Amino acid sequence: MIHIYPGYNKNNEQENYECLTLLKGSVYSIVGPTGSGKSQFFEDIELLSDSQGVTRRVIKSDASIPVVAHLSQKMNFMVEMSVEEFVTIHASCLGVGDTKKHCDSVVQLANSITGEEIFCHDLLTKLSGGQARSLMIADIAMNPNSDIVLLDEIENAGIDRLKVLKMLSDANKMVLIVTHDPLLALLADFRFVFKDGGITHFLKQTLEEKRLSKHLLQIDRKQSDIRQRLRKGMEIREDYFNEKKITME
Amino acid sequence: MKITIIGGAASTGKTAITLYALRHIITKGIKPAVVKIDCLDASQDKVYASLNIPFAVGLSKDLCPDHYLATNYIGMFNWAKSKEADLLIIETAGLCNRCAPFIDLAFSICSIDYTTSINAPAKFGPIVKTADLLLLSKGDLISQSEREVFNYRLKELNPNAVVQEVNGLSGRGSKKLADYILKGKNIDSLDGATLKYTMPSATCSYCVGERRIAECYHHGIVNTMTF
Ligand SMILES: Nc1nc2c(ncn2[C@@H]2O[C@H](COP(=O)(O)OP(=O)(O)OP(=O)(O)O)[C@@H](O)[C@H]2O)c(=O)[nH]1
Ligand SMILES: [Mg+2]
Ligand SMILES: [Zn+2]
Numbered sequence: 001m002i003h004i005y006p007g008y009n010k011n012n013e014q015e016n017y018e019c020l021t022l023l024k025g026s027v028y029s030i031v032g033p034t035g036s037g038k039s040q041f042f043e044d045i046e047l048l049s050d051s052q053g054v055t056r057r058v059i060k061s062d063a064s065i066p067v068v069a070h071l072s073q074k075m076n077f078m079v080e081m082s083v084e085e086f087v088t089i090h091a092s093c094l095g096v097g098d099t100k101k102h103c104d105s106v107v108q109l110a111n112s113i114t115g116e117e118i119f120c121h122d123l124l125t126k127l128s129g130g131q132a133r134s135l136m137i138a139d140i141a142m143n144p145n146s147d148i149v150l151l152d153e154i155e156n157a158g159i160d161r162l163k164v165l166k167m168l169s170d171a172n173k174m175v176l177i178v179t180h181d182p183l184l185a186l187l188a189d190f191r192f193v194f195k196d197g198g199i200t201h202f203l204k205q206t207l208e209e210k211r212l213s214k215h216l217l218q219i220d221r222k223q224s225d226i227r228q229r230l231r232k233g234m235e236i237r238e239d240y241f242n243e244k245k246i247t248m249e
Numbered sequence: 250m251k252i253t254i255i256g257g258a259a260s261t262g263k264t265a266i267t268l269y270a271l272r273h274i275i276t277k278g279i280k281p282a283v284v285k286i287d288c289l290d291a292s293q294d295k296v297y298a299s300l301n302i303p304f305a306v307g308l309s310k311d312l313c314p315d316h317y318l319a320t321n322y323i324g325m326f327n328w329a330k331s332k333e334a335d336l337l338i339i340e341t342a343g344l345c346n347r348c349a350p351f352i353d354l355a356f357s358i359c360s361i362d363y364t365t366s367i368n369a370p371a372k373f374g375p376i377v378k379t380a381d382l383l384l385l386s387k388g389d390l391i392s393q394s395e396r397e398v399f400n401y402r403l404k405e406l407n408p409n410a411v412v413q414e415v416n417g418l419s420g421r422g423s424k425k426l427a428d429y430i431l432k433g434k435n436i437d438s439l440d441g442a443t444l445k446y447t448m449p450s451a452t453c454s455y456c457v458g459e460r461r462i463a464e465c466y467h468h469g470i471v472n473t474m475t476f
Contacts, residue, residue: 039421078364078390087394136392140394143394
């Protein structure tokens, strides 16, 4: 559990809340234009910032120092090892007893969020973007020590991003995700809105939004369906849209 | 005056993050001075001067930069004092993993680039073991799991050092770094200071410029391989 006390935005105006409490097992989306203070917020959380920081936001944690995992679009595997070799080494650093079993679970979990199957003997550096991203996420989800997961725009990574959120919250992580994807933003339990370096809104997902997000989900499915069709060399015709409209209602 | 030494291989991000930390330090009204020690060229480091603080460069040329540093500590200290600095920061490109540049009276920072592979810690020696703070940069480029393995292995080498992750591009972590630097102790002189680790000897003929390789030119301390 972490508590956030108000800081100041770039115009030196105080943020308008008293204390925000973030819980393990919940998903928080973070929206706002580039440069609105989203990355700084991640830094504040990672370093448990005090009133001396750039934003003067005070962040306190119930656990003495939370273990924060960070994943962004830019990160790659660099080590020349097979999936199995590396996941096993990582597991032994984490103090996992049965590293073989752990490794199998990580790979299985990773395969549940990527369309291109990962094998234990694959070289890490040869994995596709989507495979690498899903392995990174599965390894974080299976890390018993990590409490907080910060995700930086993972929407273009070629993974099932909705399953990712579910996987991480099921693993009882506190998940914060910076996103420009309206579906992800809406599906989170809570939503932060940033502007000019400060938090302007902290909203709980309403029941109405939960209901309406189904529509966005339909649009999302349709988009990925069109993507698949294009990849198969198919043409997209008007009747495709008409036909889908009928099934949607 | 406080002294901080930042050592570590070339291009590990020492200058980038130190610039950010210096900005925090300067806004607190503290006067820093910076010296860069390198072998042949330190033109990249001239950016320090853009902060309008005293900045000097020492090039070791044919000498090991760490040996060169050891013989210049007192001079740099006196120079910074003459500039009325409150803090002297020495950035040095430690080259061989056999050397460590640190002295006991200074706050010692070892800069490490996460992208050098998680197998790198096995190759690190005294510079990691004698540091007070391990500065880890470029974590933005590798996976969380690799960072964790890297950290674990560094902790095995030096369990006492503080570990600080930074990003030299965004400045992430630079405020914490500045706080650590400012916690360093104030000293009046370096007279009683000692190196934390013995430097390897440069006592063979090649240390002093010999180029011919035949056996009769091997003088001084010679250690030949046995096959
Ligand atoms: N992606 C990334 N790049 C970084 C980071 N820190 C530094 N860099 C880049 O790495 C390069 C080298 O950084 P410097 O700060 O000059 O490294 P240095 O250790 O001072 O190098 P020398 O003084 O030559 O030994 C620059 O292009 C920086 O922009 C980081 O955290 N992430
Ligand atoms: Mg430099
Ligand atoms: Zn040396």
